[in-house]
Each structure stands twice: as C-alpha cells, then as structure tokens.
Amino acid sequence: xxxxxxxxxxxxxxxxxxxxxxxxxxxxxxxxxxxxxxxxxxxxxxxxxxxxxxxxxxxxxxxxxxxxxxxxxxxxxxxxxxxxxxxxxxxxxxxxxxxxxxxxxxxxxxxxxxxxxxxxxxxxxxxxxxxxxxxxxxxxxxxxxxxxxxxxxxxxxxxxxxxxxxxxxxxxxxxxxxxxxxxxxxxxxxxxxxxxxxxxxxxxxxxxxxxxxxxxxxxxxxxxxxxxxxxxxxxxxxxxxxxxxxxxx
Amino acid sequence: xxxxxxxxxxxxxxxxxxxxxxxxxxxxxxxxxxxxxxxxxxxxxxxxxxxxxxxxxxxxxxxxxxxxxxxxxxxxxxxxxxxxxxxxxxxxxxxxxxxxxxxxxxxxxxxxxxxxxxxxxxxxxxxxxxxxxxxxxxxxxxxxxxxxxxxxxxxxxxxxxxxxxxxxxxxxxxxxxxxxxxxxxxxxxxxxxxxxxxxxxxxxxxxxxxxxxxxxxxxxxxxxxxxxxxxxxxxxxxxxx
Numbered sequence: 040x041x042x043x044x045x046x047x048x049x050x051x052x053x054x055x056x057x058x059x060x061x062x063x064x065x066x067x068x069x070x071x072x073x074x075x076x077x078x079x080x081x082x083x084x085x086x087x088x089x090x091x092x093x094x095x096x097x098x099x100x101x102x103x104x105x106x107x108x109x110x111x112x113x114x115x116x117x118x119x120x121x122x123x124x125x126x127x128x129x130x131x132x133x134x135x136x137x138x139x140x141x142x143x144x145x146x147x148x149x150x151x152x153x154x155x156x157x158x159x160x161x162x163x164x165x166x167x168x169x170x171x172x173x174x175x176x177x178x179x180x181x182x183x184x185x186x187x188x189x190x191x192x193x194x195x196x197x198x199x200x201x202x203x204x205x206x207x208x209x210x211x212x213x214x215x216x217x218x219x220x221x222x223x224x225x226x227x228x229x230x231x232x233x234x235x236x237x238x239x240x241x242x243x244x245x246x247x248x249x250x251x252x253x254x255x256x257x258x259x260x261x262x263x264x265x266x267x268x269x270x271x272x273x274x275x276x277x278x279x280x281x282x283x284x285x286x287x288x
Numbered sequence: 289x290x291x292x293x294x295x296x297x298x299x300x301x302x303x304x305x306x307x308x309x310x311x312x313x314x315x316x317x318x319x320x321x322x323x324x325x326x327x328x329x330x331x332x333x334x335x336x337x338x339x340x341x342x343x344x345x346x347x348x349x350x351x352x353x354x355x356x357x358x359x360x361x362x363x364x365x366x367x368x369x370x371x372x373x374x375x376x377x378x379x380x381x382x383x384x385x386x387x388x389x390x391x392x393x394x395x396x397x398x399x400x401x402x403x404x405x406x407x408x409x410x411x412x413x414x415x416x417x418x419x420x421x422x423x424x425x426x427x428x429x430x431x432x433x434x435x436x437x438x439x440x441x442x443x444x445x446x447x448x449x450x451x452x453x454x455x456x457x458x459x460x461x462x463x464x465x466x467x468x469x470x471x472x473x474x475x476x477x478x479x480x481x482x483x484x485x486x487x488x489x490x491x492x493x494x495x496x497x498x499x500x501x502x503x504x505x506x507x508x509x510x511x512x513x514x515x516x517x518x519x520x521x522x523x524x525x526x527x528x529x
Contacts, residue, residue, distance in 0.1 A: 040390075044390040045391070048379060048387050052376060055378040055419075056378065117377075121372065121373075121374065122371070122374035123374045123376060125340065125374060126368060126369075126370055126374040126435070126436075129339060129363055129366065129368045130363055130367075130388070130391050130439075131360060131364045131391070131392065132391060133360075284341070
C-alpha cells in the first residue's frame, strides 16, 4: 500500500516535468524517424543492416530505457537533498517500500515507452505481431539495470552530478557500446569484445531476439544483463540503506 | 505522564562528540524548546529521537518505545517538520497532504477529509490545487508543517520551523503551533528567542553537545540574573553579555 502510494507520487513527479516527458516518449520517436530516413538513403550494396527497422526499433527501445537511470537518479537525489526523503525516513515506510516505489514507475514508463517505439516502428515497416509483447517485456527486464544504476548514483551524488553521470555519460556509453548507432561487427576487434562483456549490447540483443522470436539465442545475453543488474541493485540497496540509517558511505 | 524519556544519549562521529550523555524528560502535551548555538547538538538530538540516526550509546523512550529496539513503532506515532521545507515539488498541496496521510495508514477517504481540514487550519484552503513548487516560501513552510500534522502524531519535532519566514508568516505559524499545545508533545528547535518566549513551556539549552540547563523562561532569567531570555541564553551558552 505505502509502496504504491510512493510509486504513484514518483510517476507524477517525473511526468509533470515536460523535459522528462520529451526524453521518455518523444526522443526515441525522433531518433526512429531520423535514423529510418538515414537507412532509406543507405544503398543495399553497403550491406549495413544496422538501421533496418528490425534492428533499429529494438535498439531504440533499449536506448530509451537508458533514460530511466537519469529519471530514477535525479528523483532520488532531489528527494535526498531537499529533505523530502528525510521526512519519509521518519515515517513507517520500509527500505523495500522505497526501493520498489522508485523502481516500479520506471518499469511502467519503460513499458509505455517501448510499446510506443515498437508500434511506431510499424509505420516504418516493422512486422507487428505477438513478439512485440515479448520485446516489451524484455525491455522492461533489461531496463532494471539502468534503474539500479540511477538508484545507486542517486543515493550517492547530488542531482547535478547525477545529471552528468546518468544523463551525459551513461547515455553516451550506452549509445556507443550497444550497437544501436555504431556497427560493432564492422569495427570488430577489442571494441567488439568489450561490447560483448558489457550490458548495453546484450540488452539490445535480448530485445532484438525477443522481437524476432528466435528465443534459443537469448540466454547468453540475458545472463550478462542479469549479472550486471544484480550487482548494481545490490550496490544501490546497500548505498540507500546506509543513507536511510544515517551512516556515511 | 512522560512522552519522552532520554537516558544518557550520546552520538559520536569519530573523535567528535556531537551529543554527550543527554538526560531529559518531557511531559505529554508539553512544548519543549531546545536551544543552542550552531553545532551545539540540537539537530543531532532531534535526528536520534526521530529515529533518523542511531545513537552511539544510551537510549530514549518515546511513548514507552525505545528508539533503538522499536523505531518502526515510534515512526507510526511521531512526525517531523525538517529544517528545510520538505514537500514534493510537482505535487499539489492536496496531493502532498494525502500522500503523507496515506503513508501513515489513513484510507483515501479519511486522508482526503483530513487534508481539507488541515488545509483550512493552516490557511491553505485556497491553494489546495496549486503545485507545491508554486507556493511562496511561507506557504511551503506551512504545508511542510501541515504534512507533519496530518498523520495526527503524538509527538511532533519542529526543527527551526520559522526559519526564513517574514514577520506575518511567523506570527501566523505561531498561532497554529499554539493551537496544538496540550494536545501534541512538541520538541522545537529555533534560534529566535521571541519564538521560545511565546511558545514554549520549558527550555533546554545545549552547548558543546551537552544539555547545560533546563527550565522555564522565568527560571532561566532568574537563574542568570538577566531580564531577557536572550541574555540568559548567552550566559548559559558560555557567551559574554
């Protein structure tokens, strides 16, 4: 009950900021349109399938979920530095109420964002079938890594620093290393090897495979993302609990 | 009946002793003002009593419950208005009040009814649908205190409640706090001596983490042979008149 009340407050707090609204829903759509236009200009002999809608739409669904780190981190950090969280720490809310109350709205927003992005992909030739639902569920699951990242940095840093780390830095890293905007296979070598051990490329691949329906290839990608998610959420919970108990980190 | 019993409460940060061996009893319905210069240990004391930080040693019992062994039970019966205004900026006044009421276990119907009642009491009735971030500083402070009261706490911590308010807003807030006297046990920290003279039943003065004196305003001025509380405070805090 308390967790749902807090989650409801958090979703209102985020969606009532027009900039958040643009980045959560509008930005992936803008990228979808622009990159689809670029794709239509790439000649077939270039053999660059990166921006083909079957790859682009799931990639952008993943990239859109990166912003959940920014939203979760900024919200938590602002709550912490404005004393609002101090007020709630003296209430009967438990640590689980807080962590789930911050996480649930981000998952709901990811689901809405992914649904809009993938369905909009239909206008650019994406096959709209039952696999869209699996891809949306997969995006929600892989987004937990980014939510955990936001909660971790939101527990430690002020909102300006969270904006730098989760906004500028993380979105760039995720964009470069996920294969959404850069052809990883064409570059190859150490760059490709690094992308394969990080969660960004594996998140995008897990969503792309869900969309294609070839689930037999999904497990290795899912394992990598799950390990990173467990690690970052554990760190976030430790950092948050220490803040809640008034201990120094 | 005692609402607060503090026994040898101590908080250390490394080698620094923020609160040193504090002993104090506060009666139910009493408004107790905790005074001290910056760094005297007031806010650390409030944070320990409201279960935000754990003491290094000692204990305190609020309504019979230990802050060490039963903080969750204390949290259900107490509330705090922090030093800084603590409101959800993008939520309306009504939503802020209903949120806190809900977190303290009120159902949505009761929360809505109580939100309207407390908004009326704190002069926020015409601002109910306004976002908190669009309120003036004084109105935000009133909302912050109203949010602390909507849970109907038996003990209320007010940490510098009128800091930064203009004279009119301060006087209005004093009236609201006065109306709670006798019903809610209030522990108030402030730097304004006129506020203490107007509101408090008893005063405690902290210096260097220790509670040096406890008494009524009259007792403190008599004890120090001074005419005003401000002068008594300066003497008892180790300052020079």
